[in-house]
Amino acid sequence: MGRHDRVRQLKKLSKTIGIYVLGFCLLLGLAGCSANWTELLSEAGQEHEVWNASSDAQNGNLRVVFLDVGQGASQLLISPSGKTMLIDGGNNDQEQVMLDYLEMYGIGRIDVMIGTHPDADHIGGLDRVIDHHDIGAIYMPKIQANTRTFESLLESIQRKGLKVKTAKAGVVPDWDGEVQIQMLAPVKTSDDSNNMSAVLKVTYGKVSFLLTGDAERESEKLMLESGADLQADVLLVGHHGSKSSTSVSFLERVRPQVGVIQVGENSYGHPKEEILNRLAEAGVRVYRNDLQGSIEISTNGEQIEVLTGR
Template sequence: MVTAIILILFTTNSALAHPGRTDGSGGHTCRTNCEKWGLDQGEYHYHNGGSTKAPAPAPSKPSSKSSAVLKADKLKPPAKGKLSVYFLNVGQGDATFIKTAAGDDILIDGGKNEAGNIVVNYLKQLGVDDIEVMISTHPDADHVGGLDTVLKSYKVESVYAPKVSHTTDTFKDFLLAVKNEGRTIKEAKANVSLQLKGVTATFVAPVKTYGDDLNEWSAVLHLTYGKNSFLFTGDAEYKSEGDMIGSSQILKADVLKVGHHGSKSSTSTKFLEVVGPKYAVISVGKNSYGHPTKEILNLLKSKKVTTYRTDLNATVTAVSDGKTISFIKVK
């Protein structure tokens, strides 16, 4: 079923690989190294070549009890005639909403499954009636998890994602939601541009293919409005960063959405020097991975980059008039 949906939406060019043994149903319950594979601990997924027999694990969506853990921040509406970028507080995960000065809406990722309703709450607060562009940076659960809920709640004109897949129920939910919306997925890769008024928005990654390393497949978007620029990196790590640098694309940005929640496997010194941001935002929540790491926080400090964190500042909003950028923190 998953394979059929993937082929309808786009043909993948990467073989899937997963840790551990399959069970009698041809699947596996994640116990160790779950984040690497885009899973939550205890999440069930099928392996390549596994049977299609339905498993008997817990449902892919969390219970209402776990959903109650997250609460939406109270946000200020987008400034008219300006670019507003909301780095949404969704706990341990990524979700960014962009309202262009021309009024177009862009959503990059949707946090975990339980964040879907929170993201919809944010969008309603901000007066969103439809979404011009949705971007799934990669199949990890803490990025793609909430997007199916958004797709069920809003008309979405275009959906972009890199040409890589995963066999989790979370990713399957996203694919089904895209199909039910009557859309096909447009490939996000280097040099693909979004056709939006008043901004220049171009993917600068993935530059190459990265096998089963989902983080390196992350779609990275560079957006320019007037003299101001932003770089949204998903979970891109050192390999992808090096390939971006080697591709001679424009990476310079005033604001950097720090890769992989501040993990030390992203944001190399060289990459940070090439991007040269004045500001950085780390999308992160309570976690057991050590995000953000001291190494990255110290690196940003040494480069005199003003840094905001959603775990400390809640939703962080950057507003640009095309010349200067101001920041609004919830706390």
């Protein structure tokens, strides 16, 4: 019995689009399962687990992996034809973790890299990824940061001879013809780094993902006013579940079935109870990196399958 047949035996959570959840423990119990987990030891000597995707055939799915980079954010996208996209790369101390993840997924080249905004918890690990991998195109919003982290990223970009393309609403990065990619923000220039976050809508067949960086209410409002179609089945919950994001009107327009919170140990109180309650009331099934490790959401354009690290 193949992995997908087994997955189909799991409870169907939604009538419109099926969502399947496959936990780590269940995976362990599957004899002959084509996928497996590998334990890695990072340079810091810290143990972490990574979903070993390279052992599984690409099978025509779009896969969006919300990598567990602690308090920070990083999403790895693999298209049905094997194109790769990396959105953000966690903090500086996650550099080796990022390289390990890419190795585990068998990724040598990043076709599209996006640094959503210059905050360290998003771009910190990107410099080493650039140093070690071929990069097709890189997009960043037009905002600078006066930090060593940002400088280091620019140095890596320069060394590779890459030219940064501007991330803003309306930009359509060239990626995989079967997958629609559209940038919905920043709609206009802001002095605030979070509100300059590149926001991406990724659509494959009937299934959409909205990847929001650290966009806050101000940017959410501009996206609502822009008239863009914000509806998405999977929402990256803005700004690590902070109160500054996921406004009621924005959530109502997106109407996600699944929400992912990229969060680790932190002193900000992320994610906020108020936001968790708001998501629960809206019937959103929430996954969190701090509780479930890496979260891979895979779709054939009709159904969603969720694989969690723990």
